[in-house]
Amino acid sequence: MTNSWRRYEVLIPLQFNDGRDIPPEWLAEAVLEVVEHFGAASYETQKVEGHWRQGGVIYRDNLVRVVVDVPDSDTNRDWMKQFKSKWKTRFEQLELWMISYPGIRVLRSAQEKSKSHQLLIRLILLRRTPLARERLLHRLR
Secondary structure (H helix, E strand, C coil): CCCCEEEEEEEEECECCCCCECCHHHHHHHHHHHHHHHCCCEEEEEEEEEEEEECCEEEEEEEEEEEEEEECCHHHHHHHHHHHHHHHHHCCCCCCCEEEEEEECCCCCHHHHHHHHHHHHHHHHHHCCHHHHHHHHHHHC
């Protein structure tokens, strides 16, 4: 496993470009897909407002941010590119903004490693229950 890490941040829209709300289940599905693949992700529920112009039209987006730190590898970069492409299409977006930061360092003590491992195991077990999925959906609303 590489010692080099990369952070990915994906801005997920809360509405389609025509103003319809994206179903909360889809938002949960996108987040859980990252968790399923990498074992963890952060989901910021604070809304980010984005403004951008394309073809003479100014768009305003309400967004949330998904963050994941992963080993920096071609395999992980390819997976994130496929994730972006899939959800850009499903969310009917002209673009889905994803950025990455290379060379981040994850600093953990031995005690933190043990605690984070235990928490990750709990999250993996919880994620498999309908209650855990409902809790996530509730937080996404």
